[in-house]
Amino acid sequence: MPVRLFLSSGDLVADRRFDFARDLQLKGDLVAAADLLLQAIELAPGFASAWFTLGGIRERLGERDAAIAAFLKARAADSDDRHGASLRLMLIGAETLSGMPPAYVRALFDQYAPKFETALVDDLGYRGPALLFKAVLAARAAVRKPAFFKRAIDLGCGTGLAATAFAREVDHFTGIDLSPRMIERARATGLYAELEVAEMLEGLRSKPDAGADLILAADAFVYLADLAPVLCEARRVLPAGGLVAFTVETHGGDGVILGEGLRYAHGANYVRDLLKAAGLALSRLEELSARNEDNTPVPGLVVVAAKG
Ligand SMILES: C[S@@+](CC[C@H](N)C(=O)[O-])C[C@H]1O[C@@H](n2cnc3c(N)ncnc32)[C@H](O)[C@@H]1O
Numbered sequence: 001m002p003v004r005l006f007l008s009s010g011d012l013v014a015d016r017r018f019d020f021a022r023d024l025q026l027k028g029d030l031v032a033a034a035d036l037l038l039q040a041i042e043l044a045p046g047f048a049s050a051w052f053t054l055g056g057i058r059e060r061l062g063e064r065d066a067a068i069a070a071f072l073k074a075r076a077a078d079s080d081d082r083h084g085a086s087l088r089l090m091l092i093g094a095e096t097l098s099g100m101p102p103a104y105v106r107a108l109f110d111q112y113a114p115k116f117e118t119a120l121v122d123d124l125g126y127r128g129p130a131l132l133f134k135a136v137l138a139a140r141a142a143v144r145k146p147a148f149f150k151r152a153i154d155l156g157c158g159t160g161l162a163a164t165a166f167a168r169e170v171d172h173f174t175g176i177d178l179s180p181r182m183i184e185r186a187r188a189t190g191l192y193a194e195l196e197v198a199e200m201l202e203g204l205r206s207k208p209d210a211g212a213d214l215i216l217a218a219d220a221f222v223y224l225a226d227l228a229p230v231l232c233e234a235r236r237v238l239p240a241g242g243l244v245a246f247t248v249e250t251h252g253g254d255g256v257i258l259g260e261g262l263r264y265a266h267g268a269n270y271v272r273d274l275l276k277a278a279g280l281a282l283s284r285l286e287e288l289s290a291r292n293e294d295n296t297p298v299p300g301l302v303v304v305a306a307k308g
Pocket of ligand 1 (some may be wrong): 106
């Protein structure tokens with residue numbers, strides 16, 4: 001994953017103490033690292049990166065309450081929450097499950113963009129777009145319709161891997177992504193007629209009724225806790241017979257959880273119920289993994305649904 005986010009405190013000495021603290025942390029001397037971070041914070045009380053790092057160290061030291069306090073300070077110091085302190089608070093059980101801070105997603109993928117494809121495809125065996133492609137072809141074959149789409153929208157398009165997989169079957173591709181750096185890469189593929197830096201739900205809301213006959217989300221709904229709004233909006237944007245196809249990570253239980261990797265996992269029944277509530281008919285729901293972690297396939301679902 002990407003290098004960790006660093007937001008300067010604006011105080012040179014505090015920043016230097018932070019650097020030393022990180023060295024100590026990497027060497028495994030967590031107590032000394034925490035001490036040095038506190039010294040940095042003394043100089044710059046609104047030093048979000050120091051608070052956030054301290055939260056992680058305190059967690060590793062088993063100091064739950066102190067970790068929570070540090071993550072709360074990190075979020076207070078950077079109200080956009082670019083470090084994703086909210087997610088750490090959810091994971092630690094201090095806060096209930098909620099959405100990801102958009103600024104966190106943007107910062108994460110802006111940093112990740114230059115090495116995204118090598119990291120994901122080569123290191124994690126990413127296969128989301130290929131799985132979606134096969135599932136969409138099968139869903140179309142089942143209703144004896146050609147797998148050709150005039151207008152497709154790629155939600156969380158990233159660098160454009162889904163458009164690459166579907167290039168020959170789509171006339172006009174629109175890509176939507178929160179990260180400007182990922183969008184730059186997508187633009188370089190030349191595969192998108194339109195690209196928008198936007199939150200995916202907001203981007204979909206700006207589209208006309210029946211404005212796209214295919215909506216894709218490859219490895220992007222893992223960053224959305226609640227899929228209901230985006231699926232309802234997808235239904236509005238599709239014409240009758242139009243498809244929405246997406247991958248999610250999943251888990252054996254009900255509902256939605258946040259995994260250790262800070263990605264949401266959606267239960268299969270949760271997905272089925274939401275599709276039904278959104279007025280979308282399930283065409284395919286397959287238990288297939290889109291990527292590996294530690295060389296093990298991460299449990300996932302590949303889903304295709306149609307507007308009736
Ligand atoms: C793991 S990447 C997958 C990219 C691409 N779909 C692919 O298959 O290679 C997830 C992408 O979703 C984007 N993303 C996450 N949450 C988003 C949101 N709420 N709105 C728009 N884009 C989002 C990220 O910026 C990132 O580029």
